[in-house]
Amino acid sequence: MNKVIVITGAGKGIGRAIALEFARRTKEQHIQKSTLVLSSRTPEDLESLAEECRESGIAVATCRADIASPQDVEQLISFTMERFGRIDCLVNNAGVGRFKALNDITLDDFDYMMSVNARGTFHLSRDVYAIMEKQGSGHIFFITSIAAEMAFKSSSVYSMSKFAQKGLVEALRLYARESGIRITNVMPGAALTPMWGDVPSSMQEVMMRPEDIATPVVDAWLQPARTVVEEIVLRPTGGDINS
Numbered sequence: 639m640n641k642v643i644v645i646t647g648a649g650k651g652i653g654r655a656i657a658l659e660f661a662r663r664t665k666e667q668h669i670q671k672s673t674l675v676l677s678s679r680t681p682e683d684l685e686s687l688a689e690e691c692r693e694s695g696i697a698v699a700t701c702r703a704d705i706a707s708p709q710d711v712e713q714l715i716s717f718t719m720e721r722f723g724r725i726d727c728l729v730n731n732a733g734v735g736r737f738k739a740l741n742d743i744t745l746d747d748f749d750y751m752m753s754v755n756a757r758g759t760f761h762l763s764r765d766v767y768a769i770m771e772k773q774g775s776g777h778i779f780f781i782t783s784i785a786a787e788m789a790f791k792s793s794s795v796y797s798m799s800k801f802a803q804k805g806l807v808e809a810l811r812l813y814a815r816e817s818g819i820r821i822t823n824v825m826p827g828a829a830l831t832p833m834w835g836d837v838p839s840s841m842q843e844v845m846m847r848p849e850d851i852a853t854p855v856v857d858a859w860l861q862p863a864r865t866v867v868e869e870i871v872l873r874p875t876g877g878d879i880n881s
């Protein structure tokens with residue numbers, strides 16, 4: 639059966655690496671036939687990534703969606719269901735951060751991070767979970783962060799939004815265990831992606847790379863359906879960078 643894999647925030651950074659890893663493994667390990675549905679707010683990113691993934695022989699569709707927009711979330715789901723009729727894997731990767739001292743964080747910053755990381759992730763996960771529950775199978779990944787269980791001075795509201803994601807993971811898991819759905823919480827530390835902007839070379843040297851996150855995500859997906867990898871915690875070997 640064709641496995642339909644939806645990845646949000648697929649255009650850059652960790653989401654892009656996860657899409658490429660699904661494509662690479664499909665080719666190299668001859669895993670089950672899969673279709674990637676790549677989504678983010680920037681169609682140009684998605685089109686170039688889709689081209690690259692198709693070189694591995696995997697089927698790819700792209701769908702522009704801002705997960706902070708309820709209409710876009712509904713459209714991403716209806717786009718996928720109308721074309722493919724099912725969703726086997728959702729990678730909740732889309733996320734944003736505005737990193738500032740507490741006093742400098744505005745209510746606009748708060749609304750922006752919470753509307754994407756907390757509300758958007760909730761909306762999409764709730765509705766995709768309902769589809770998976772009817773199917774009797776599925777796997778939902780949440781790319782949260784180590785900031786989902788520890789605070790850093792420059793990331794107070796980002797941490798709030800990631801703690802919120804972790805709360806959703808734990809609530810959803812209570813339902814998922816009763817319905818054969820797998821839930822995986824991926825908690826990375828610092829990985830070199832566009833989210834960080836300009837990074838001094840000394841810091842680049844110690845940061846993880848997006849593919850370091852992508853490999854264990856696809857490993858978890860490839861476990862037998864009877865086994866769920868519930869948490870993946872990944873840190874730079876030298877420890878946390880932000881403080």
Ligand code: NAP
Nearest residue numbers: 647649650651652679680704705732733828829831832833
């Ligand atoms: P990134 O390089 O900034 O990429 C984020 C991706 O998400 C982009 O493709 C972006 O594309 C998309 N996106 C942002 N807002 C969106 C929205 N409202 N709707 C749909 N797509 C949206 O970030 P990253 O570092 O790869 O981070 C990916 C995830 O990992 C995030 O949830 C982040 O919190 C988490 N994380 C990152 C790190 C790290 O050190 N990099 C560590 C721990 C956790 P568009 O702007 O085109 O939409």
